[in-house]
Amino acid sequence: MSDKQEFTFQTEIKQLLHILSHSLYQNKEIALRELISNASDSLNKLRHIQLAGEQYRDESPLQISLEPDKEGSILTIRDNGIGLSHEELVQNLGTIAHSGSKEFIRNLAATQESSGDKPDLALIGQFGVGFYSAFMLAEKVVVVTRSYKETSGWRWESDGSGQFTITAVEGDVPRGAQIILHLKPEMEEFTEPTRLEYVVHKYSTFVPHPIHMGEKILNEQKPIWVEPKNQVTTEQHEGFYQWLAHGTEQKPLWYLHLTSDSPIQFHAILYCPPSNFELMGFGAIQHGINLCAKRILVQDDSRDLLPEYLRFLFGVVDSADLPLNVSRETLQDHKLLPKLKRVLTKKVLDYLASLSDEQPETYATFIQQFGAILRTGIASDFENRDKIAKLLRYHSTFSCVETSLLVGVPQTKSTKPTVSLDDYLKRAPEGQAQIYYLSGQTSTSMARHPHLEAFTKRHLEVLFLDDPIDEYALTQLRMYSGKELMSIDAADIKFPESSEAAESETPKVAPKHFTRVLELFRGALDPHVADVKESSRLTDSPCCLVNPRSQMSSRLQQIVGQTVQDFEQTKRVMEINPQAALISRLCELTVNSDNDEFIRECGRQLYANTLILDGMLPDFDDAAARSLRFMVELADSKSVIVVWVGTTSDRRICLLCQTRSGAFH
Numbered sequence: 120m121s122d123k124q125e126f127t128f129q130t131e132i133k134q135l136l137h138i139l140s141h142s143l144y145q146n147k148e149i150a151l152r153e154l155i156s157n158a159s160d161s162l163n164k165l166r167h168i169q170l171a172g173e174q175y176r177d178e179s180p181l182q183i184s185l186e187p188d189k190e191g192s193i194l195t196i197r198d199n200g201i202g203l204s205h206e207e208l209v210q211n212l213g214t215i216a217h218s219g220s221k222e223f224i225r226n227l228a229a230t231q232e233s234s235g236d237k238p239d240l241a242l243i244g245q246f247g248v249g250f251y252s253a254f255m256l257a258e259k260v261v262v263v264t265r266s267y268k269e270t271s272g273w274r275w276e277s278d279g280s281g282q283f284t285i286t287a288v289e290g291d292v293p294r295g296a297q298i299i300l301h302l303k304p305e306m307e308e309f310t311e312p313t314r315l316e317y318v319v320h321k322y323s324t325f326v327p328h329p330i331h332m333g334e335k336i337l338n339e340q341k342p343i344w345v346e347p348k349n350q351v352t353t354e355q356h357e358g359f360y361q362w363l364a365h366g367t368e369q370k371p372l373w374y375l376h377l378t379s380d381s382p383i384q385f386h387a388i389l390y391c392p393p394s395n396f397e398l399m400g401f402g403a404i405q406h407g408i409n410l411c412a413k414r415i416l417v418q419d420d421s422r423d424l425l426p427e428y429l430r431f432l433f434g435v436v437d438s439a440d441l442p443l444n445v446s447r448e449t450l451q452d453h454k455l456l457p458k459l460k461r462v463l464t465k466k467v468l469d470y471l472a473s474l475s476d477e478q479p480e481t482y483a484t485f486i487q488q489f490g491a492i493l494r495t496g497i498a499s500d501f502e503n504r505d506k507i508a509k510l511l512r513y514h515s516t517f518s519c520v521e522t523s524l525l526v527g528v529p530q531t532k533s534t535k536p537t538v539s540l541d542d543y544l545k546r547a548p549e550g551q552a553q554i555y556y557l558s559g560q561t562s563t564s565m566a567r568h569p570h571l572e573a574f575t576k577r578h579l580e581v582l583f584l585d586d587p588i589d590e591y592a593l594t595q596l597r598m599y600s601g602k603e604l605m606s607i608d609a610a611d612i613k614f615p616e617s618s619e620a621a622e623s624e625t626p627k628v629a630p631k632h633f634t635r636v637l638e639l640f641r642g643a644l645d646p647h648v649a650d651v652k653e654s655s656r657l658t659d660s661p662c663c664l665v666n667p668r669s670q671m672s673s674r675l676q677q678i679v680g681q682t683v684q685d686f687e688q689t690k691r692v693m694e695i696n697p698q699a700a701l702i703s704r705l706c707e708l709t710v711n712s713d714n715d716e717f718i719r720e721c722g723r724q725l726y727a728n729t730l731i732l733d734g735m736l737p738d739f740d741d742a743a744a745r746s747l748r749f750m751v752e753l754a755d756s757k758s759v760i761v762v763w764v765g766t767t768s769d770r771r772i773c774l775l776c777q778t779r780s781g782a783f784h
């Protein structure tokens with residue numbers, strides 16, 4: 120098979136190569152970082168294979184070398200790791216299997232196309248396509264490699280324009296891989312030893328294998344997690360985090376350095392990134408925790424050490440209780456892992472509780488970024504449910520700019536959700552048995568919701584849930600500190616007696632003919648609502664929809680209905696406020712049965728408006744046609760024609776006007 124074989128890159132890779140070749144090289148250093156990181160991964164894999172069996176052991180120390188050739192304008196990155204077979208070359212350096220990586224590339228392409236922006240390539244390593252960054256530096260990339268399983272090697276070559284070739288290499292090829300970069304003319308700096316040293320120092324200090332350049336070792340390889348906490352500097356933490364997070368230039372939002380001797384021995388460092396990729400639409404976070412046994416990496420993406428709802432944390436966990444030669448398969452069943460997970464989870468949750476007290480600003484940022492992931496723990500981690508609930512934060516009528524003034528609370532400056540369930544309960548009046556919440560699209564739209572009137576009037580705080588997951592989490596929790604969590608659109612809302620007493624004004628009497636209005640509305644809204652009734656909860660708004668099933672708000676029911684087949688949404692009750700100006704006017708209009716249809720139309724439009732306020736969709740055609748009719752009628756009644764102007768005996772100017780329908784004013 121010594122003939123040259125030609126292959127075409129998968130479409131997404133071609134797209135990526137195009138982006139890389141047009142990038143402004145602002146991130147060119149990351150290419151070196153990625154290639155060193157790949158070499159290090161390959162060495163980790165080989166060490167593992169050697170630990171598991173005699174067969175592949177030899178005396179050569181595992182290492183990475185940088186070999187700059189100034190004259191030839193070539194930089195080679197060499198490792199003596201596992202290498203690649205023919206099949207692996209085709210698979211790993213020609214296609215992308217991971218859907219997250221494809222999504223990442225599509226996103227990059229879209230950013231570049233739509234805004235002409237420089238796409239942020241710093242993330243490339245986190246999306247499993249780091250190798251291709253080599254084409255930012257090189258006009259031609261050659262990979263000469265021999266797999267640890269084989270006796271002869273291969274040469275992979277590409278100029279990054281869409282194809283690559285693979286040729287069998289005659290003669291001896293050392294085990295591992297050499298990535299040979301034929302540098303672009305403007306990238307010659309990557310043959311300067313001082314430049315290379317700088318880049319390694321910046322991005323690759325924590326690579327756990329020595330990086331040689333000539334006689335020199337360029338990195339420290341210091342396992343800082345086994346050092347005493349107070350001897351690790353903030354700079355070291357930042358550097359270590361940047362390495363774990365594939366060379367991001369950001370600093371961690373917070374970190375936790377843990378050491379324990381019993382019941383389990385372990386050292387761990389966990390870092391929280393400053394921002395959440397999932398919010399940028401990159402799909403679920405894929406990385407895991409580095410698991411080490413006595414400083415040696417056993418698994419670099421362990422998902423068994425932390426629950427899903429803490430998946431955003433980066434870090435390393437090192438336990439001497441773990442055998443070195445444990446394989447990926449046996450690791451899954453290792454009884455130490457669930458124990459470690461339990462301890463780590465508890466430590467993180469406790470730390471977060473203290474962070475919220477000690478550094479409220481940092482905590483608010485944390486919640487804004489990761490609150491959405493954290494709250495899913497309420498449904499999945501029964502044991503820690505209350506601890507998680509304590510950590511969540513919301514907007515509320517007392518914290519939101521639009522409503523805080525209404526209830527006489529000075530508004531807070533932060534736009535981040537800051538109200539905890541404990542804060543809420545501390546402020547609640549005595550005898551309040553429920554924690555009230557409203558679910559909707561944004562705090563601003565919720566602030567205008569008619570359901571709030573009864574609560575504002577009674578000075579009762581209502582939490583705003585602007586994400587359906589928030590409400591889902593609360594319905595799972597059901598109770599907090601002995602109080603029932605209740606959506607304020609539920610029929611069985613209980614108000615504390617003290618607030619009712621404060622309310623005891625003279626009971627208002629419904630206007631005459633109110634029952635007739637209810638009757639007309641009922642006829643118009645059947646079968647959309649379960650009933651139409653008089654409301655006692657509204658003060659200004661004419662109506663609201665009340666949900667007889669208290670456990671799930673109508674909004675959540677609607678969302679569940681979209682995904683769960685045969686889910687039956689409960690019909691709601693339309694409550695009408697007899698004191699609202701519109702309703703009392705309609706009551707008067709009932710005396711003339713010619714107005715019946717107009718009253719019914721008002722009922723239908725009120726229903727459509729309420730749906731919109733609830734973030735749901737009315738029958739648009741119908742609602743639009745009706746509001747057009749209303750406008751026409753209103754315009755008609757307003758368009759006055761002046762037929763006579765004069766002055767009266769007391770010198771007032773007098774106009775006689777006629778509407779188009781013929782009436783005189």
Ligand code: ADP
Nearest residue numbers: 157158161202203211212247248249250251296
């Ligand atoms: P990632 O390393 O995140 O999987 P890359 O695009 O950097 O993504 O590399 C793709 C694959 O190519 C790697 O998963 C690995 O299997 C293989 N590979 C890259 N560099 C080397 C190397 N130096 N030695 C062995 N295999 C490598």
